[in-house]
Amino acid sequence: MTSEAPDLSRLQPVLPSPLQPVEDERFARHGVRLVLKRDDLIHPDLPGNKWRKLAPNLRAAAGRTVLTFGGAYSNHLRATAAAGRLLGFGTIGIVRGDELADRPLNPVLAGCAADGMTLRFVDRSTYRAKGDPAVLEGLLSAYGECCVVPEGGSNALAAQGCTELGRELRGAADMVAVACGTGGTLAGLAAGLAPSQRALGVPVLRGGFLGDAVRGLQEAAFGAPAGNWSLDERFHFGGFARTTPALHAFADDFERRHGLPVERLYVAKLLYGLTELAGEGAFPSGTTVAAVVTGRPQEASDSSR
Template identity: 70%
Template sequence: MHPIESEPGRAPGPETLRPLLPSPLHALTDDRFARRGVRLLLKRDDLVHPDLPGNKWRKLAPNVRAAVDRGCTTLLTFGGAYSNHLRATAAAGRLLGLSTIGVVRGHELADRPLNPSLRRCTADGMRLVFTDRSSYRRKAEPEVIEGLRERFGDFCLVPEGGSNALAVRGCADLGRELRGRADVVAVACGTGGTLAGLAAGLGPEAQAVGFPVLKGGFLGRETERLQTEAFGRRTGNWRLEDRFHCGGYARTSPELEAFAGDFTERHGLAVDLVYVAKMLHGLTTLVTEGAFTPGTTVAAVVTGPVAGAGG
């Protein structure tokens, strides 16, 4: 998505966020790939915007555009205690002068000190509302949304992870930026929205491989649902690799931690353990297993901030 030109007298829109597009694409020398005759590229989507890196900008920008066009002044969304999406929504609100409300999974968290991620949200002006996990699972039900409107007044709803038809169409630009540059594109998956758009933008000539970061086996259905909502049908060439989530969201293992440390030593890039490290570990494992024929060019999308970035 290219920056939107603002009109005289028009309220601030996503152009205010000043993204760096297309995001950089760098070749990486890694002997584990070279031994198999596979070329590795890093798509540095984490550099799109300092406060809304990677897929967060690509998902939020079209949703913010729609909200501003409707005259909406408040965004409400959902997320866990360490949600990058909550942080990005709060940052977008600060930059655009919009009020933001974050519904956080885990009522017990209300009695604890805020973690660095939630502190960043409040510093950017987000109002945090903690809810029990049972209620959180019902967040998409009409009566739950109506209850939130009765409590907080009118707002534009952005779904958990920002994944909806608008976001999927925004992420299709990521695929278009990689057309003709790679045979396989790997991406970490939380809600399926980035994979859905990426695959559509790539077209059928290249394959998108999604690496779920949480267990459950639902992402295939959800990705297909999002594509149908955005494009009317399943589209693109994509699949999921479900072996590398380490047991659930934000869970790690000694093997994953060792891999991430080794990757940092090799390439000078400290990747986060929640998303990017799981994708890179899975991709490297597939390469060493011989999953890709010699001569294949593989692009790995760095969808979020590097480890330690942004607090």
């Protein structure tokens, strides 16, 4: 096992990621210009915020086995497993739901296993308590020394990694919007933007304490709140990994209009929310809004985290 930080540059990430203007009358008729920050093009196996959040964590792991957490359709687990294969370190995925242990693996988990990730399925009460030191120690006892990365990859290192996203967008938009699961991308994005810019998070969860999570991550990463950011929780389609026919219809329509398939948990919910906000006059005429494309459709369009 190596004790040196992996050289992520040999994976040839596309950085800075491209900025793509989109002509869409749902924004244009309100005097709003939409551009897409194509973070989905950073790397085929570690796209978007997965790259930005994982990269600093992998450097800190320095070749040790990485143990992390996610649901059955976790893009975070999938990206971690792919990174392990590409860079030559071990990976362990703690998966929510012990009822899945005796079922055939879905495409996301099958991909994790094919990339060498050890999968351990735990009951939901254990998963909820994964932050408890005693529970975590019990999970770690079977695997020896590991570097633990939290669910969604969101910790202080991840927030620091996402500041570069904000820096890449300085001067490119008045407002930068991103879909939020665990809050790490928004925490770093806001810190990296110029003082005149605003970051907007569109949560994929209904309610909860995401604002507290973002503030906590910023305190851990930067020692204080950072940047101008807010959350808009009005436009949801239900629980964390839930989609509806209406959301799929919106995603299909966006692809027909612009030739861009969108991931339907995060990106489609973000774009739908921005469309509704534009219709309600939330953005003054002349505003340029940048939407961060954090992921893309993969084996399962309802992928979570």
